[in-house]
Amino acid sequence: MPTLVESCARELLDVAPQLMQVFREEMRAARTPDLSTPQFRTLAWLRRHPGAGLGELAECIGLSNPAMSKLVDGLARRGMVARTQSLNDRRRVDIVLTDAGLALLRDCREAAAKAFALRLANLAPAELDTVSAALGSLRALFQPRAHGHGPGQSSRSEA
Amino acid sequence: MPTLVESCARELLDVAPQLMQVFREEMRAARTPDLSTPQFRTLAWLRRHPGAGLGELAECIGLSNPAMSKLVDGLARRGMVARTQSLNDRRRVDIVLTDAGLALLRDCREAAAKAFALRLANLAPAELDTVSAALGSLRALFQPRAHGHGPGQSSRSEA
DNA sequence: TATTGTTATACTCTATAACTATA
DNA sequence: TATAGTTATAGAGTATAACAATA
Numbered sequence: 001m002p003t004l005v006e007s008c009a010r011e012l013l014d015v016a017p018q019l020m021q022v023f024r025e026e027m028r029a030a031r032t033p034d035l036s037t038p039q040f041r042t043l044a045w046l047r048r049h050p051g052a053g054l055g056e057l058a059e060c061i062g063l064s065n066p067a068m069s070k071l072v073d074g075l076a077r078r079g080m081v082a083r084t085q086s087l088n089d090r091r092r093v094d095i096v097l098t099d100a101g102l103a104l105l106r107d108c109r110e111a112a113a114k115a116f117a118l119r120l121a122n123l124a125p126a127e128l129d130t131v132s133a134a135l136g137s138l139r140a141l142f143q144p145r146a147h148g149h150g151p152g153q154s155s156r157s158e159a
Numbered sequence: 160m161p162t163l164v165e166s167c168a169r170e171l172l173d174v175a176p177q178l179m180q181v182f183r184e185e186m187r188a189a190r191t192p193d194l195s196t197p198q199f200r201t202l203a204w205l206r207r208h209p210g211a212g213l214g215e216l217a218e219c220i221g222l223s224n225p226a227m228s229k230l231v232d233g234l235a236r237r238g239m240v241a242r243t244q245s246l247n248d249r250r251r252v253d254i255v256l257t258d259a260g261l262a263l264l265r266d267c268r269e270a271a272a273k274a275f276a277l278r279l280a281n282l283a284p285a286e287l288d289t290v291s292a293a294l295g296s297l298r299a300l301f302q303p304r305a306h307g308h309g310p311g312q313s314s315r316s317e318a
Numbered sequence: 319t320a321t322t323g324t325t326a327t328a329c330t331c332t333a334t335a336a337c338t339a340t341a
Numbered sequence: 342t343a344t345a346g347t348t349a350t351a352g353a354g355t356a357t358a359a360c361a362a363t364a
Contacts, residue, residue, distance in 0.1 A: 113165070327359100
């Protein structure tokens with residue numbers, strides 16, 4: 001017989017993709033017809049980790065360095081991110097969101113939040129309270145650890 | 160001031176990608192070094208919708224028909240799915256998971272469930288109860304509707 | 319004629335290997 | 342010598358267009 005932790009993990013395994021499915025549909029339909037999933041994930045990561053280096057970015061998104069380099073090329077060409085040579089280590093490139101990139105990301109998040117809110121509106125108040133509390137717990141549990149190998153100087157967990 | 164529904168949607172927007180990040184890391188590290196994300200999503204969809212048609216599959220995964228055709232080619236070549244010509248409509252191709260495909264999918268899910276359980280084990284019993292209840296609510300809310308345009312004959316929501 | 323799926327072709331994405339610049 | 346990033350080349354993935362078979 002499965003423990004509560006185990007059955008909870010199973011539920012999570014079902015629910016997480018469902019959430020992403022809705023998220024993805026929203027992205028696909030509503031906006032950003034010209035922003036690939038890795039590009040979007042990169043922008044989202046940069047929002048949390050401004051000034052990330054290329055290698056750091058590549059590892060966290062799960063891409064090779066050259067692929068990430070080209071991906072960032074595309075984002076930079078479209079004015080979504082800016083690259084600056086680091087002063088301490090001139091090999092390193094600091095990558096940050098531009099205002100346009102931040103705005104694009106915000107628009108996407110707004111659209112997705114609306115889609116989520118639409119569904120959540122069907123919950124009874126008590127259920128909503130439960131969900132809210134649970135999300136707080138999960139958020140803490142699944143907080144991405146900073147991967148350790150970065151300089152860590154600009155890794156504020158809340159932006 | 161945001162309503163509870165709105166703030167809850169925001170939290171969901173943060174938590175869902177965190178969950179998928181862990182999921183993805185597990186997939187990337189532990190297993191299926193030779194299974195792309197769309198392939199994995201296709202297998203997962205087939206588990207829930209055995210006998211899906213190609214077009215149905217393409218739309219739900221968000222791929223073009225030719226791309227899905229090739230993707231299914233690859234899965235069939237590796238024995239993960241089987242294609243049979245439908246009897247009612249001989250244009251149509253019914254696609255189902257093979258035992259091997261099901262086993263692969265199950266292994267992936269086991270690995271991811273372990274990673275989730277590991278984190279959930281840090282919760283206090285009361286918190287875990289809350290999370291469990293919340294996941295039940297969310298699961299119902301975000302249940303993928305069957306998209307309406309399929310034959311629907313083989314859409315059992317629990318496999 | 320409309321629909322289901324496949325084949326043809328071109329383009330993008332991604333990885334491995336080789337390279338440049340800095341440490 | 343080792344590290345951060347880019348360029349070179351090749352292979353996989355994807356889309357649009359054209360096609361074959363069935364309804």
